[in-house]
Amino acid sequence: MATTSIARTVQFKIYRYDPDKDAAPYLQDITVDLDPSDRKLLDALTKLKGKDDSLSFRRSCREGVCGSDAMNINGKNGLACLTDIDSLAQPITLRPLPGLPVIRDLIVDMTQFFKQYHSIKPYVVNNTPVPERERLQTPEQREELNGLYECILCACCSTSCPSFWWNPDKFVGPAGLLAAYRFIADTRDEETNERLDNLEDPYRLFRCHTIMNCVDVCPKHLNPTKAIGKIKELMLSRAV
Amino acid sequence: MKVAKRTFDAVIVGAGGAGMRAAVTLAESGLKTAVISKVFPTRSHTVAAQGGVSASLGNSEPDHWTWHMYDTVKGSDWLGDQDAIEFMCKQAPQVVVELEHYGMPFDRTDEGKIYQRPFGGHMSNFGEKPVRRACAAADRTGHAMLHALYQRNVRANTQFFVEWLALDLLRAPDGRVLGVIALEMETGEITVFQAKATLFATGGAGRIYYSSTNAFINTGDGVGMAARAGIPLEDMEFWQFHPTGVAGAGVLITEGVRGEGGILRNASGERFMERYAPNAKDLASRDVVSRAMVTEINEGRGCGPAQDHVMLDITHLDADVINKRLPGIREISIQFAGVDPIKAPIPVVPTCHYQMGGIPTNYHGEVVDYGNVIPGFYAAGECACASVHGANRLGTNSLLDLLVFGKSSGESMVDFIRKEPAALPEIPQGEIDKALARVNRVNTQTGGADVAQTRLAMQRTMQNHAGVFRFKDMLQQGVDKILDIEKQVQQTEIKDKSQVWNTARIEALELENLIEVAKATMLSANARTESRGAHVRDDAPDTPEHPNGRDDQNWLKHSLWYRDGNRLEYKPVNLNPLTVQSVALKTRAY
Numbered sequence: 041m042a043t044t045s046i047a048r049t050v051q052f053k054i055y056r057y058d059p060d061k062d063a064a065p066y067l068q069d070i071t072v073d074l075d076p077s078d079r080k081l082l083d084a085l086t087k088l089k090g091k092d093d094s095l096s097f098r099r100s101c102r103e104g105v106c107g108s109d110a111m112n113i114n115g116k117n118g119l120a121c122l123t124d125i126d127s128l129a130q131p132i133t134l135r136p137l138p139g140l141p142v143i144r145d146l147i148v149d150m151t152q153f154f155k156q157y158h159s160i161k162p163y164v165v166n167n168t169p170v171p172e173r174e175r176l177q178t179p180e181q182r183e184e185l186n187g188l189y190e191c192i193l194c195a196c197c198s199t200s201c202p203s204f205w206w207n208p209d210k211f212v213g214p215a216g217l218l219a220a221y222r223f224i225a226d227t228r229d230e231e232t233n234e235r236l237d238n239l240e241d242p243y244r245l246f247r248c249h250t251i252m253n254c255v256d257v258c259p260k261h262l263n264p265t266k267a268i269g270k271i272k273e274l275m276l277s278r279a280v
Numbered sequence: 281m282k283v284a285k286r287t288f289d290a291v292i293v294g295a296g297g298a299g300m301r302a303a304v305t306l307a308e309s310g311l312k313t314a315v316i317s318k319v320f321p322t323r324s325h326t327v328a329a330q331g332g333v334s335a336s337l338g339n340s341e342p343d344h345w346t347w348h349m350y351d352t353v354k355g356s357d358w359l360g361d362q363d364a365i366e367f368m369c370k371q372a373p374q375v376v377v378e379l380e381h382y383g384m385p386f387d388r389t390d391e392g393k394i395y396q397r398p399f400g401g402h403m404s405n406f407g408e409k410p411v412r413r414a415c416a417a418a419d420r421t422g423h424a425m426l427h428a429l430y431q432r433n434v435r436a437n438t439q440f441f442v443e444w445l446a447l448d449l450l451r452a453p454d455g456r457v458l459g460v461i462a463l464e465m466e467t468g469e470i471t472v473f474q475a476k477a478t479l480f481a482t483g484g485a486g487r488i489y490y491s492s493t494n495a496f497i498n499t500g501d502g503v504g505m506a507a508r509a510g511i512p513l514e515d516m517e518f519w520q521f522h523p524t525g526v527a528g529a530g531v532l533i534t535e536g537v538r539g540e541g542g543i544l545r546n547a548s549g550e551r552f553m554e555r556y557a558p559n560a561k562d563l564a565s566r567d568v569v570s571r572a573m574v575t576e577i578n579e580g581r582g583c584g585p586a587q588d589h590v591m592l593d594i595t596h597l598d599a600d601v602i603n604k605r606l607p608g609i610r611e612i613s614i615q616f617a618g619v620d621p622i623k624a625p626i627p628v629v630p631t632c633h634y635q636m637g638g639i640p641t642n643y644h645g646e647v648v649d650y651g652n653v654i655p656g657f658y659a660a661g662e663c664a665c666a667s668v669h670g671a672n673r674l675g676t677n678s679l680l681d682l683l684v685f686g687k688s689s690g691e692s693m694v695d696f697i698r699k700e701p702a703a704l705p706e707i708p709q710g711e712i713d714k715a716l717a718r719v720n721r722v723n724t725q726t727g728g729a730d731v732a733q734t735r736l737a738m739q740r741t742m743q744n745h746a747g748v749f750r751f752k753d754m755l756q757q758g759v760d761k762i763l764d765i766e767k768q769v770q771q772t773e774i775k776d777k778s779q780v781w782n783t784a785r786i787e788a789l790e791l792e793n794l795i796e797v798a799k800a801t802m803l804s805a806n807a808r809t810e811s812r813g814a815h816v817r818d819d820a821p822d823t824p825e826h827p828n829g830r831d832d833q834n835w836l837k838h839s840l841w842y843r844d845g846n847r848l849e850y851k852p853v854n855l856n857p858l859t860v861q862s863v864a865l866k867t868r869a870y
Binding site: 058079094096097098100143147154158172181189193228 | 319325328387392420431495528617618731778
């Protein structure tokens with residue numbers, strides 16, 4: 041719980057890289073004066089940008105639902121808008137999400153992350169004729185999607201996963217696999233077998249070594265490792 | 281500056297609910313479609329919607345689209361166009377069922393149907409009693425909907441241009457729209473997107489206000505581009521506010537807090553609502569409470585260093601009651617106000633929530649300038665004004681608006697594109713040069729105003745002069761202030777002159793869009809000398825002659841603000857539905 045805050049000066053070390061002028065990235069020491077109303081790391085970043093408008097980062101909803109402002113905060117991935125400034129040891133070290141190419145400052149190229157998400161066919165496939173009304177699903181069947189559909193695609197999980205760092209082109213990663221199970225678990229989807237075929241590969245699914253960094257960092261408290269386990273179970277039961 | 285050119289059948293600007301619904305229709309029709317978005321599609325602000333999307337499915341009890349229509353007209357304080365409202369309410373069940381077929385994870389009834397919950401203003405049998413009409417996925421309906429629409433577009437192979445900022449609309453000398461010019465954030469390069477049909481689905485501009493529930497990205501880009509292209513903006517004086525958003529952060533605190541016994545207090549700790557509403561006190565209606573709060577702040581009794589908010593106090597309640605009845609509010613308060621409401625009051629301020637006005641369209645999604653359809657130009661969602669929300673939007677009709685008018689504009693575009701000749705007309709160089717000059721101005725300006733400070737001055741002015749309750753003299757002063765701030769906006773200076781992912785430049789360009797919305801709002805509000813829906817003025821009070829201050833004789837009409845010369849014109853409200861009887865005018869009371 042955040043305590044009542046006061047005006048204060050906070051020290052940062054921020055990863056800076058502008059391809060237009062920097063030969064190599066560096067860590068910038070910078071301090072910022074905060075008002076009592078500045079609670080979240082995103083508030084501090086907004087103040088820092090007021091001081092130096094060249095500091096670059098993504099942000100939008102500022103309440104943890106859009107997934108824009110994921111970054112590496114004192115060594116751990118998280119959302120700037122949901123992280124209390126006063127909970128962090130100073131100097132607060134901010135780096136871009138690990139394992140993805142850096143475009144500028146805290147902005148990474150997420151192409152590979154979304155490529156893996158797209159690779160699992162992230163949409164319900166149902167080839168029966170479209171009914172006039174909704175397809176029926178019991179409340180219990182619907183409950184199977186809880187803990188899966190809430191993903192905000194912030195990439196905190198996949199970019200904290202050593203297997204994804206080593207093989208971002210081959211291993212789907214926790215976010216993509218969570219999404220894969222979201223469609224397998226949906227009773228309206230008819231392609232479970234094809235979805236399992238699509239993951240039956242030494243890398244795509246089986247590079248998960250249950251290190252569970254993904255669970256540790258997920259700002260929505262989701263559990264990709266559990267979803268991956270369920271996919272592996274289905275593969276096994278299909279094999280026997 | 282080198283400008284590349286790409287050509288498409290259709291270009292959609294904005295990848296929220298409306299843009300992506302239109303994209304599904306266009307892409308599945310086999311047309312070459314580009315969707316330009318300044319954020320990755322699932323980061324669009326539709327993602328933040330919570331409660332539901334309305335449709336008279338009748339899954340739990342009898343419902344009918346005519347009842348939904350009645351509620352919507354009444355909610356709009358009769359400013360909504362009844363042809364568009366009929367169209368929307370009639371279409372609602374179909375578009376919601378389609379969304380379910382796309383994979384939307386709606387909650388379910390015991391029978392396996394889409395779960396529906398009651399909501400404010402949703403009634404059965406023409407205002408008789410509450411009805412379950414809001415189709416919901418927990419309290420994450422917008423998130424579930426936006427992701428389902430993105431997923432459907434992945435299936436349809438829609439071509440997205442992610443993290444591109446549209447700069448300006450491109451028009452032919454005869455007025456038809458030829459496409460847009462846009463800036464790629466990653467490279468800083470500028471490209472012309474020429475298309476037979478162009479759709480704006482760019483969302484609202486809630487960031488014109490200091491305190492807003494809206495995301496940083498809600499900067500009215502499409503509305504600003506339309507204004508610069510000579511297209512009027514309709515009913516921009518109407519903004520939906522909520523009395524209790526967290527001061528500074530803008531995150532919403534539900535009315536249920538006051539239901540549990542919460543009290544609003546000013547800087548001296550006084551329970552000020554006793555003076556404004558001796559009976560209902562803190563549980564008076566939203567406009568009364570918001571009006572009282574703004575009056576306290578304007579008269580110097582606000583709290584904090586800037587005296588810009590009041591306090592919502594529940595410290596006198598038992599901690600068990602708070603933990604049992606208001607756990608989510610406690611969480612929000614701790615997260616975003618840094619205050620545990622068991623121990624200290626929550627700083628709150630009336631919070632801007634939704635833009636009822638926008639780019640004028642008909643219910644086909646075609647943009648109309650005083651009744652004349654502008655060929656090749658379409659708008660849908662919060663940036664558009666069909667007008668279904670009129671002077672006040674009904675809860676859950678925003679998500680419905682996205683689906684219905686996203687779809688109808690997509691279908692209109694398919695028809696239009698198929699009738700167009702294959703050869704595309706020449707884009708006048710002057711149109712391209714105007715946009716390049718704006719970017720060049722931002723790139724080269726020295727000795728100008730700071731972007732963040734200028735934006736803050738605009739937001740404070742809008743909050744104080746055109747807030748939830750309006751005062752005649754404050755509106756007049758507000759017009760002068762906003763026109764002054766506009767001069768600074770046209771001279772902002774950024775220190776960062778780089779090309780790659782220059783967010784300073786993006787923010788300067790966004791501010792140029794915000795200021796158009798701010799001007800339209802302030803001038804339209806100053807001119808409308810009645811009270812109606814969300815627009816409540818001190819000089820248009822509740823009288824026997826004009827109940828609620830509404831003046832149908834003089835003001836039952838839509839405002840149209842033109843950027844050129846800040847001209848205001850008016851057009852009649854359409855009281856004639858398509859197939860049913862008109863919902864007749866009467867005094868609005870719940």
